Structures are given as C-alpha cells and as structure tokens.
Amino acid sequence: MDRRATFSNLWLAGALVAPQILLVIVFFYWPTVQALYWAFSTQPPFGGTNQWVGWQNFQQIFSDAVYWNSVQVSIVFAILSTALSIGMALLLALMIDRQLAGHKAYRFVYFWPYAIAAPAVGLAFRFIFAPDAGFVSAINQLAPNLWNPALKGWDAMLLIVIANSWKMMAYNFIFFLAALQSIPRGLIEAAAMDGSGVLRRARDIQIPLLAPTLFFLLVINITESFVDSFGIVDITTGGGPARATDLMVFKIYSDGFKGLDYSMAAAQSIVLMFLVIGLTFVQFRYIEKRVHYA
Amino acid sequence: MRDAGMIERAPLLNAVTHLLMIAGLLVAAFPIYVVFIASTHDLPTVNRVPMPLWPGDHLVQNYATVWNKSDFGAKMINSLIVALGVTIGKITLAALTAFSIVFFRYRARMLIFWAIFITLMLPLEVRIVPTYAVAADVAEPLRWLVWLFGFELGIAPINLLNTYTGLILPLVATATGTFLYRQFFLTIPDTLVEAARMDGAGPLRFFWEHLIPLSRNNMAALATIMFVYAWNQYLWPLLITTDARMATATMQLQKIVPGPLFGQPPVWNEAMAATLLVMMPPLLVVIFMQGAFVRGLVATDK
Amino acid sequence: MAEIAIRNVEKSYGKTAVLHGVDLQIANGEFLVILGPSGCGKSTLLRMIAGLEGITQGEIAIDGRVVNALEPRERGCAMVFQNYALYPHMTVAENIGYALKVAGLPKAERDRRVAEIAQIVGLEAFLARRPSELSGGQRQRVAMGRAMIREPKVFLFDEPLSNLDAKLRVQMRLEIRRLHQRLQATSVFVTHDQIEAMSLADRIVVMNQGRIEQAGPPRLLYAEPATRFVAAFLGAPAMNLLPATMIAKNRARMTDGTEISLDPERFAAEIGQAVEIGIRPEDVMIVWPGSEGAHQVEVEFTEDMGSSRLIHTRLGATEFTVLQPTAQIEAEGALHITLPEDAIHLFDAGTGRRLAGKATLIGLRASAAA
Ligand SMILES: Nc1ncnc2c1ncn2[C@@H]1O[C@H](COP(=O)(O)OP(=O)(O)O)[C@@H](O)[C@H]1O
Ligand SMILES: [Mg+2]
Numbered sequence: 028m029d030r031r032a033t034f035s036n037l038w039l040a041g042a043l044v045a046p047q048i049l050l051v052i053v054f055f056y057w058p059t060v061q062a063l064y065w066a067f068s069t070q071p072p073f074g075g076t077n078q079w080v081g082w083q084n085f086q087q088i089f090s091d092a093v094y095w096n097s098v099q100v101s102i103v104f105a106i107l108s109t110a111l112s113i114g115m116a117l118l119l120a121l122m123i124d125r126q127l128a129g130h131k132a133y134r135f136v137y138f139w140p141y142a143i144a145a146p147a148v149g150l151a152f153r154f155i156f157a158p159d160a161g162f163v164s165a166i167n168q169l170a171p172n173l174w175n176p177a178l179k180g181w182d183a184m185l186l187i188v189i190a191n192s193w194k195m196m197a198y199n200f201i202f203f204l205a206a207l208q209s210i211p212r213g214l215i216e217a218a219a220m221d222g223s224g225v226l227r228r229a230r231d232i233q234i235p236l237l238a239p240t241l242f243f244l245l246v247i248n249i250t251e252s253f254v255d256s257f258g259i260v261d262i263t264t265g266g267g268p269a270r271a272t273d274l275m276v277f278k279i280y281s282d283g284f285k286g287l288d289y290s291m292a293a294a295q296s297i298v299l300m301f302l303v304i305g306l307t308f309v310q311f312r313y314i315e316k317r318v319h320y321a
Numbered sequence: 322m323r324d325a326g327m328i329e330r331a332p333l334l335n336a337v338t339h340l341l342m343i344a345g346l347l348v349a350a351f352p353i354y355v356v357f358i359a360s361t362h363d364l365p366t367v368n369r370v371p372m373p374l375w376p377g378d379h380l381v382q383n384y385a386t387v388w389n390k391s392d393f394g395a396k397m398i399n400s401l402i403v404a405l406g407v408t409i410g411k412i413t414l415a416a417l418t419a420f421s422i423v424f425f426r427y428r429a430r431m432l433i434f435w436a437i438f439i440t441l442m443l444p445l446e447v448r449i450v451p452t453y454a455v456a457a458d459v460a461e462p463l464r465w466l467v468w469l470f471g472f473e474l475g476i477a478p479i480n481l482l483n484t485y486t487g488l489i490l491p492l493v494a495t496a497t498g499t500f501l502y503r504q505f506f507l508t509i510p511d512t513l514v515e516a517a518r519m520d521g522a523g524p525l526r527f528f529w530e531h532l533i534p535l536s537r538n539n540m541a542a543l544a545t546i547m548f549v550y551a552w553n554q555y556l557w558p559l560l561i562t563t564d565a566r567m568a569t570a571t572m573q574l575q576k577i578v579p580g581p582l583f584g585q586p587p588v589w590n591e592a593m594a595a596t597l598l599v600m601m602p603p604l605l606v607v608i609f610m611q612g613a614f615v616r617g618l619v620a621t622d623k
Numbered sequence: 624m625a626e627i628a629i630r631n632v633e634k635s636y637g638k639t640a641v642l643h644g645v646d647l648q649i650a651n652g653e654f655l656v657i658l659g660p661s662g663c664g665k666s667t668l669l670r671m672i673a674g675l676e677g678i679t680q681g682e683i684a685i686d687g688r689v690v691n692a693l694e695p696r697e698r699g700c701a702m703v704f705q706n707y708a709l710y711p712h713m714t715v716a717e718n719i720g721y722a723l724k725v726a727g728l729p730k731a732e733r734d735r736r737v738a739e740i741a742q743i744v745g746l747e748a749f750l751a752r753r754p755s756e757l758s759g760g761q762r763q764r765v766a767m768g769r770a771m772i773r774e775p776k777v778f779l780f781d782e783p784l785s786n787l788d789a790k791l792r793v794q795m796r797l798e799i800r801r802l803h804q805r806l807q808a809t810s811v812f813v814t815h816d817q818i819e820a821m822s823l824a825d826r827i828v829v830m831n832q833g834r835i836e837q838a839g840p841p842r843l844l845y846a847e848p849a850t851r852f853v854a855a856f857l858g859a860p861a862m863n864l865l866p867a868t869m870i871a872k873n874r875a876r877m878t879d880g881t882e883i884s885l886d887p888e889r890f891a892a893e894i895g896q897a898v899e900i901g902i903r904p905e906d907v908m909i910v911w912p913g914s915e916g917a918h919q920v921e922v923e924f925t926e927d928m929g930s931s932r933l934i935h936t937r938l939g940a941t942e943f944t945v946l947q948p949t950a951q952i953e954a955e956g957a958l959h960i961t962l963p964e965d966a967i968h969l970f971d972a973g974t975g976r977r978l979a980g981k982a983t984l985i986g987l988r989a990s991a992a993a
C-alpha cells in the first residue's frame with residue numbers, strides 16, 4: 028500500500044485519526060479488555076474491587092449443562108439457518124442471473140428483507156407462526172397443538188430458523204448475484220459452444236466459480252447467527268420454551284442484565300469472541316487464497 | 322424471441338425458472354404483506370385462523386392507537402436522530418481516518434490501520450456487557466488513558482445512559498467505513514496527488530477538493546448501509562435507555578408485546594401496525610437507494 | 624469443413640439496427656477475415672453465425688442447412704474469444720477437454736485427444752496448470768486447443784490476438800495461418816487490425832456501420848478499393864484523399880487550383896462532378912521543381928522510420944503524406960511531387976464509391992475468383 032506521493036504533516040495525520048482512535052479505544056478495546064478482566068474475576072456489578080479467580084468462571088460455565096445447552100442450540104440454529112438461507116439465495120440468484128423477462132422486478136423485491144430490523148422480522152414471523160392466530164396454526168385444526176412454538180422446543184427452533192433465514196436470504200442473494208454477474212459472459216458462452224446446457228453450465232462453471240463467495244457467506248452467516256439473532260429470539264421465543272432457543276448471545280444478555288452476573292456473562296462473552304475471531308481468521312485465510320482465479 | 326441473457330431456448334427450464342422466481346417473490350414479500358394486512362383489521366378478524374388475506378377497514382384506527390399509546394412519533398424521531406447521527410459520524414470519521422492512513426507517511430499508520438481493522442471482528446453484541454459499563458461511565462477509560470501518560474486527573478464520571486451520545490458513539494466505533502474508504506483511496510492514482518500538489522494544494526485542500534468529490538458514490542453507499550444498520554439496532558438501545566423518552570422505535574417493539582413466554586397473546590393488529598412503522602424507514606431507504614445499498618453491502622463486507 | 628451462406632441478415636437490438644442486410648458466401652476451407660472499425664458489427668455477425676445472438680432478419684446456412692433455429696452446440700462451430708474466456712477453475716487439460724466431457728466421451732479417449740491437441744498447440748508441458756499460471760500467448764493457445772478438439776466444421780475467431788503484445792501477435796498470427804493450412808477448416812476471423820487482416824486472409828470483408836463495404840482478396844482490396852472507406856481503412860500510412868472537381872473528361876482540378884490529368888479509360892466521371900482523388904503515400908513521386916505536372920506541397924514535419932521516411936505536408940488546405948523509400952533528400956520547406964496516373968484512385972465525393980472505368984485490374988479479379 029505504499030504510495031510515492033504522500034503528505035508528511037505528522038500533526039495533521041495524527042489529528043485526523045485521533046477521533047476514531049479515541050472512539051475505538053473507549054468503546055472497543057477498553058470493553059474488550061474489561062471483559063477479559065471480568066471473566067477472570069468476580070465482582071459486585073457496580074463499585075467495589077474485583078477478586079481475581081483465574082479460570083474459575085470458565086470452569087463454572089463449562090460444567091454448566093445450561094451453558095452447553097445454549098452452545099448446542101446455537102450450533103443447531105447456525106447450521107439450519109445457514110443451510111436454508113444460503114440454499115434459497117443460491118437458487119434464486121441462479122434463476123435471476125438467467126435474466127428472463129421480469130427478473131429485475133423480482134430481484135428488487137428479493138433485497139427487501141435485509142432492510143428490516145431483526146425484532147420486526149421476529150414479530151412478523153411470531154404472528155405468522157403463532158399457535159392461536161396467523162396462518163400456520165391452521166394445521167392445529169387437524170389435531171390440537173400439532174403446531175405450538177410456545178410449548179414445543181423444535182417448533183420454536185423452526186420458527187427462529189425460518190425468521191433468521193428469511194432475513195439472511197436477502198443478504199446472501201445480493202452477494203451471490205453480484206458474484207454471478209461478475210463471471211464474464213464469455214465464459215458462459217464458451218461453455219455453451221462447448222455443448223453445455225443451462226443446468227450443466229450452472230454445475231460446471233457458475234457454482235464452482237461461486238465457491239469463494241459461498242465460503243465467505245458460510246462464515247458470515249454462522250457469525251451473524253451467533254450475533255445478530257438476538258433481536259429475533261428476544262421477541263419471538265425469549266429463549267424458550269424450556270431453553271430450546273436459548274442462543275449464546277441471548278444467554279449472555281439474560282445472565283448479564285437480568286441475572287446481573289457480570290462475571291459469568293463476561294466469561295461467556297469471551298468464549299463467543301473466540302468463536303467469532305476464529306471464524307473470521309478462517310475467512311481471512313481464505314480471502315488470501317481466493318485471489319488466484321483472478 | 323429469446324430473453325436478453327439467454328443463449329439457448331429452454332422452454333421447460335424457463336417455465337421452472339419463472340415458477341421459482343414467483344415462489345421467491347412470495348417468500349420475500351409475503352411476511353411484509355401479512356404485516357400490512359394484519360394491521361388493517363380489528364382484533365377478532367386478525368385472530369381468525371387463517372387470517373383473511375385482504376385489507377380490512379381498521380387501518381387508521383390501529384395506527385392511531387399504536388401511535389398514541391406508545392408515543393411512536395417521539396420514538397421515530399429518536400430513531401431518526403440516532404440513525405442520522407451514526408450515518409454522519411461514520412461517513413465523516415471514516416473518511417478522515419482513511420485519508421490519514423492512506424495519504425500520510427508515518428510509522429504508526431499500519432499499526433493504526435490494524436488497530437481499527439480488528440474491530441471488524443467483534444460485533445457490539447459479543448462485548449455488550451462491558452460496553453454497557455463503559456457507557457455508564459465513559460470517563461473510566463479516559464482516566465486510565467491519562468494515567469498511562471503519567472497524569473492523575475479527577476475526571477468526574479460521565480454517564481451516557483439515556484443520551485443520544487450513548488446511543489450513537491459505540492455504533493460509530495467500528496471499521497466498516499474506514500475500510501471501504503481505504504480500499505477506494507488506494508485506487509486513486511499517485512499522479513492525482515502529485516498534480517494537486519503541483520497546483521499548490523495542501524493535504525486538507527486535496528482532501529476537500531479532490532477526495533471528497535471523488536468519493537461521492539462510496540459515501541452514498543456507506544450512508545445507505547449505515548442508516549439501515551443504525552435504525553435496526555435493538556439490543557444496544559434496549560440496554561442503555563431506561564427513560565421512555567429516549568427509547569427508539571425498534572426497541573419499542575419489545576415494549577408493546579407481552580414477553581413470548583408468559584401472559585396472553587399480543588394484540589396482533591396493533592403489534593403489526595407497530596412492526597410496519599418500524600420496518601418502513603429502512604425499507605424505503607433501500608427501495609430508493611437500491612443501487613447504493615447493494616454496492617455498499619458488497620463493498621463494506623469484503 | 625463447411626461452407627457458410629449468409630443471406631440478407633439483419634440485426635437490431637430493440638429499435639437500434641446494428642446490421643443492415645449482410646450478404647456473404649464463405650467457401651469451404653476458406654480463411655475469411657471480417658475487418659472493420661470498432662462498433663461496426665463484426666462481432667455481432669460472428670456471434671450470429673455461432674448462435675450466440677438471435678437473427679432478426681434473413682438466414683444463415685451452414686453446409687446448406689439453415690441454422691437460424693439451431694442452438695450453438697448444434698451448429699458445429701467453435702469459437703476463440705477475444706479475452707480467451709478460459710475456465711479459470713479448470714486446468715489446461717480440463718479446459719481443452721471440456722467439450723468432450725460434456726459430450727460424454729470416456730476419460731481415456733478424452734485424455735488421448737487432449738494430449739494430441741496439446742502437442743499441436745505446444746502445451747504438453749502445461750496441461751496441469753491453471754489459466755492464471757500461463758502467459759498471454761499460452762492462454763491464447765489453450766483457447767485454440769479448446770476450439771480444435773471438437774474438430775468443428777467452422778472456426779470463429781473474435782479478435783483473438785488483440786490482447787497480446789505486438790511481437791506475440793505477429794508470432795500467433797503465423798501460427799494461426801499454419802494451423803489453417805494444416806486443418807483446412809473454414810475459418811471466420813474478426814479483427815479491426817488491417818495488417819492482421821492482410822496477412823491472414825484468403826479473402827477480406829470490410830465492414831462499416833453494419834454494412835459490407837467490399838469483399839475480396841487482400842491484394843484486390845488494396846489495389847482497387849471499392850469505396851473511399853476501404854481505401855482509407857486499408858494500408859498504413861493511409862491513402863491520401865484530395866477533394867477535386869472534374870473539369871473535363873480527363874482532367875480534375877483540386878482545391879488549391881492545380882490540375883491533374885486522369886485516364887478516361889480507367890475512370891468514369893462526369894464533367895462538373897465532385898470527386899476525391901486517392902493516392903497512396905508510397906506511390907507519390909518526388910520530383911525536381913519545374914518538372915512537368917509537378918505540384919508543390921508544404922512540408923510540416925517528417926517521421927524517420929529507418930529504412931523509409933514519412934513526410935507530412937499540405938497540398939493546399941489538405942493534409943498529404945509522402946512515403947520516401949530511402950532517406951536521400953532532406954525535405955524542408957517546399958517539396959515538389961507528381962501523382963502517377965496509374966496509381967490514382969478516383970471516388971465520388973458524395974457517395975464515396977469508386978468511379979471505375981473499363982480498364983480494371985482484370986488479372987487480380989481472376990485470381991480472386993479462383
Ligand atoms: N447487446 C447489445 N445491445 C445493444 N446494442 C449492442 C449490443 N451488442 C452490441 N451492440 C451494438 O452493436 C454495434 C456493433 O457491435 P459489435 O458487433 O460488438 O461491434 P464490433 O465487434 O465490430 O466492434 C455497436 O454499436 C454496439 O454498441
Ligand atoms: Mg467486437
């Protein structure tokens with residue numbers, strides 16, 4: 028990134044970065060360090076001095092079945108909603124990329140869900156999937172409580188998976204379509220000249236060339252499902268029933284702000300941070316590699 | 322006639338494609354439609370299973386009720402202030418930082434770049450608890466900072482709870498925009514900087530007269546993304562506003578429905594009216610700024 | 624191998640017409656070059672033969688069979704694209720063999736054929752590489768190999784050399800020529816580079832703004848351009864074109880007032896007709912002042928090119944270039960020239976068409992027909 032022509036006014040350079048650096052220190056590094064400190068200590072929420080306790084908080088959460096439940100729930104949620112949203116988005120992007128009549132109008136609407144706030148998405152789906160109103164509960168006329176996310180864990184899981192996938196589908200669609208449209212048209216034409224039909228071209232040319240995007244989206248979707256799902260869970264299931272949808276980020280919030288147990292919340296935050304950082308590193312390593320098609 | 326993008330005729334496949342596109346349309350639009358329809362009926366109608374799919378005549382009444390009951394006007398204004406604050410703050414700070422990192426030569430610039438870049442890894446949600454503590458007394462890290470430089474100052478506690486500053490600043494403190502600007506600035510040829518310097522322009526003049534006009538597209542893209550991001554914030558405002566006058570529209574959704582686990586079901590027609598009110602502003606931004614939105618999303622996340 | 628008939632083909636994108644009625648016969652085994660400036664519709668025509676673009680009007684037949692309704696894969700054409708369009712995620716061998724794989728050939732057979740082709744295009748050592756690990760010339764060869772492996776009836780080339788540097792372009796040009804001699808397959812080659820066209824073609828088709836200006840062997844087009852456009856487009860440095868008016872059956876007066884005599888046997892122009900006199904820079908003769916029929920031109924500057932020298936001058940108000948084979952005389956100030964009568968081309972100033980008389984280069988016509 029070295030430029031030949033650069034300015035060299037140090038004071039100005041410093042003044043320009045100062046505001047953001049200050050913000051980042053105060054609202055990013057400080058809290059992160061503090062979370063680390065809290066994770067290794069116990070403390071009264073406000074004031075008082077902390078007691079250094081080493082790994083005790085971590086031992087405690089790792090020996091807690093409720094915590095492992097939330098890990099498990101998060102993983103199930105991540106896998107299901109990632110698979111669903113990526114699958115649907117890929118299919119739609121491939122269809123739109125064929126540029127049949129009207130594709131622009133469809134494409135336009137496919138973007139929309141991403142603009143909508145997670146709790147609004149949650150509330151909309153909570154209504155559609157409500158046990159006693161909306162639409163899906165119509166099947167309860169066959170047998171009572173065939174569908175009831177307020178009582179059945181898997182129904183609740185399905186509900187938040189669908190809501191989250193709906194939102195992420197739009198996001199994934201945008202990326203898939205951008206990637207598809209960056210494939211030179213000549214490649215598709217060359218394959219057509221080589222005798223390859225529409226489906227075969229999708230399989231042999233388009234999808235392989237989408238691999239980097241697919242991988243990127245896998246990581247992003249898993250991360251988002253760990254992080255951004257709070258709004259959906261909070262408003263649809265509240266982690267229930269019986270902790271069936273008690274995602275990690277939701278549990279951190281409940282332990283920290285409802286249970287006021289900052290140490291436990293901090294220790295869980297640290298674990299989640301490492302998960303997210305790990306995923307991000309995987310992605311960076313891959314970004315290095317994916318240049319090679321260019 | 323073949324459609325524009327097609328190479329060969331494939332009538333069957335085209336039919337399937339159209340079907341899938343229509344199915345996709347239903348999937349994408351149906352929930353939004355349902356929210357709208359539900360917000361136009363009275364309570365008994367809305368609670369019918371399945372709910373009717375055509376609009377009712379209680380639209381005005383439902384919205385008026387929601388609007389008055391939870392003072393939605395004030396909450397929308399709060400949301401707007403926060404969204405604009407984050408958007409403007411981000412566009413400005415990110416441009417300044419990227420300008421410094423890309424166009425000035427100094428030792429620490431790679432360090433600063435990485436220090437800011439790493440923030441991309443950890444979204445606000447995973448460090449929510451300590452960030453809350455900082456907002457409760459933002460002077461604490463400042464005291465430490467000053468102490469690091471060898472001073473001891475009795476800075477009085479600064480409480481950002483229930484303030485716009487508290488709602489806005491933590492959302493500005495990430496690298497999204499910085500990274501986008503940096504990528505763009507790096508594409509600006511050295512010769513442009515050289516030409517500007519030959520014309521006698523100093524750094525600030527170059528920034529204002531060359532970089533900013535050239536960055537217009539990127540700014541629009543970033544602004545669209547940031548507006549949507551900030552408007553849709555939920556957890557953060559929920560934590561740091563206890564005063565109803567500071568509540569944002571998005572977090573208000575939690576207040577107007579009973580908790581999922583207990584109590585009676587929500588008053589659906591009003592809940593859906595509120596939902597629609599919350600979804601509309603970012604949706605409209607996306608609809609009117611479609612190009613910028615897509616560009617912004619693809620650019621900021623890579 | 625195949626012959627191609629293009630009958631009154633038109634192409635429009637919505638309301639904009641891009642090709643206005645193209646008629647062309649391409650003989651079996653012929654190497655045809657379509658030459659024209661960028662945007663004139665060359666690629667469109669080529670892609671219509673390939674089946675990548677629909678045909679708005681008219682028909683295209685390959686080997687007597689109308690192919691308008693056939694898919695690209697059914698037409699037996701192979702195409703080499705300008706930017707090669709190699710599959711970036713496949714190795715060289717996979718790129719070359721892809722068509723056979725789609726066709727369902729067994730792997731052993733495919734490998735054998737790929738090896739064969741790789742040998743012809745000189746890529747045996749690179750079969751396991753990805754396109755990104757190849758040089759420009761090697762990529763070009765992969766594209767050629769990929770086209771060859773299907774043993775197509777027709778080869779289509781869309782400016783395949785324009786992404787190469789000058790030296791490589793010359794080399795690849797020769798290789799394409801060699802390959803054609805070996806395979807004898809009907810080939811249609813699109814380019815905007817007249818040197819490429821001249822050196823490759825059995826026959827050149829010059830296109831301009833969606834129409835064919837002239838078709839014929841390179842020598843004919845050079846010696847007897849049918850229109851002012853062809854005259855100016857073919858040959859470097861470009862032909863000089865001097866506005867003039869016919870004042871007698873055998874005399875024209877140029878804008879600077881000087882006159883020039885023309886052989887009425889060769890040119891059919893009316894008295895009073897506005898014409899343009901064309902003469903190639905290399906045909907201009909430099910003479911001593913006062914020689915018979917000498918015109919005076921003002922030298923503006925010269926370009927020394929080693930073995931020859933290009934003198935930029937003005938004849939009256941018109942730019943006029945002279946190519947001096949050996950750099951003997953140092954040209955400065957004014958220069959005296961004559962325009963040899965048998966080297967002159969005459970065009971109608973309005974329509975741009977050649978004003979041809981009875982005596983034409985019959986010998987060349989005959990060889991074109993052969
Ligand atoms: N898909 C298209 N839609 C509209 N116009 C097009 C399209 N493709 C080509 N054209 C127009 O058709 C003309 C001929 O294009 P092309 O055949 O590519 O020219 P060439 O290959 O001779 O440079 C150009 O003016 C171009 O702008
Ligand atoms: Mg072309």
